[in-house]
Amino acid sequence: MTWIVGLAGASAGLVLADASVEGVAGAVDVRIADGRVADISAAGTAVHPGAAVVIPLDGRVVAPAFVEPHLHLDKALLGAPPHGGDLGAAIAYTADRKRAFTHGDVQTRAERVLAAALRAGTTAIRAQTEVDPSVGLLSIEVMHDLAERHSSWLDLQIAVFPQEGIRARPGTLELMRRALALPGTVVGGCPYTEADAADARAHVDTVLDLAAEFGTFADLHLDLADDVRDERFALAAYVARATAERGLEGRVAIGHVTSLAAVAPADRAGILDALAAAGVSVVVLPATDLYLVGRGDAANVRRGIAPVSDLWAHGVRTAVSSNNLRNAFTPTGRADPLDIALLLGRVSFASSREDFVRLHRTVTTDAAAVIGSERMRGLAPGAPADLVVFDSTDPGAVVLDQPTRRLVIAKGEVVYSSEVHAAFHGVARGLARLH
Helix, strand or coil, X not given: CCCCCCCCCCCCXXXXXXXXXXXXXXXXXXXXXXXXXXXXXXXXXXXXXXXXXXXXXXXXXXXXXXXXXXXXXXXXCCECCCCCCCHHHHHHHHXXXXXXXXXXXXXXXXXXXXXXXXXXXXXXXXXEEECECCXXXXXXXXXXXXXXXXXXXXXXXXXXXXXXXXXXXXXXXXXXXXXXXXXXXXXXXXXXXXCCHHHHHHHHHHHHHHHHXXXXXXXXXXXXXXXXXXXXXXXXXXXXXXXXXXXXXXXXEEEECHHHHHCCHHHHHHHHHHHHHCCEEEEECHHXXXXXXXXXXXXXXXXXXCCHHHHXXXXXXXXXCCECCCECCCCCCCCCHHHHXXXXXXXXXXXXHHHHHHHHHHCCHHHHHHCCCHHHHCCCCCCECXXXXXXXXXXXXXXXXXXCEEEEEEXXXXXXXXXXXXXXXXXXXXXXXXX
């Protein structure tokens, strides 16, 4: 098989010939033009314009590129304390490290993650980016620069994230407003860092009011706890109600939500129905949640993973993401959504082919829907041509097989090849150089 790369600027686009696509019987040709999927037809029947570049895939899988709807680029690769620690320790360790942040430091670490993300097949990211009086808008400015620098292959959305609270850190709200005036931003939140339940609810209200005011999306780190004994970690129903009251259906996401795993099934069903009715998405972050939850349990240690099968059953849009990479919140990670999807399957009792196909969607089309991207249309005529070619011929087993990414296509052009783009072959080494 011949792999053709260096195709930027091909005037008549590409044809991915003899490809396998989930949900489509038989091999197909996928024609790409003007940055979009032009058509999908039976293999050998596509009309190939004279100037089109034809890439024979020999039955290999073509699927939508990955979307990371919840990724912290600004604090990636910071390393973790020698003996680890719980959520409070992770926040404290990171707050201390943030005092030494510089534009160059944040950019260098983020660039390493972006290189790994591209190699994995990710071409869209919602970057949770911290804002507070200590770090100011430094990290926001870096993300804005990165969005422009990598715009040829990356859609980078910036979530303005008050990790240390809004009421708890006076001056943060003013900084958030300044950041939200920049293009490509959404409003983030972290209510559990406030002093009490009343302030946590006020935090939610502030974030949703900002989303309405600025006409953007809201994305809350809703909770990261073993259970709901502390009311700050039991706000999912409140978010659903507040979302509906403001008419923000479809524009709000909540991340972690580990406390859902500790709620009795009957009570949980009511919460999930409310989330579904309000169009609130849940982003599950298993690598972090497994690391931080249950640290006080001497036996029968809790997993703390939001119950994915229940979320699906109740119609709650569900996505999966890496969250943090090699820092105090998550000491592991390779910026590979497929790896995270498999991890979630392993700890969520996934077993059927349908389960694993659906897990694949949690890091592609469902994740795209969370960030409001038209990539949610998937691999379909007229959809954006952001695609991955896998070294596999079984579209339903991509999560299980974790196949090599052979080509990554962004905005209709090949931007990475596993065989030719040597500039990215040092990514693993780069990730190992922790700051």
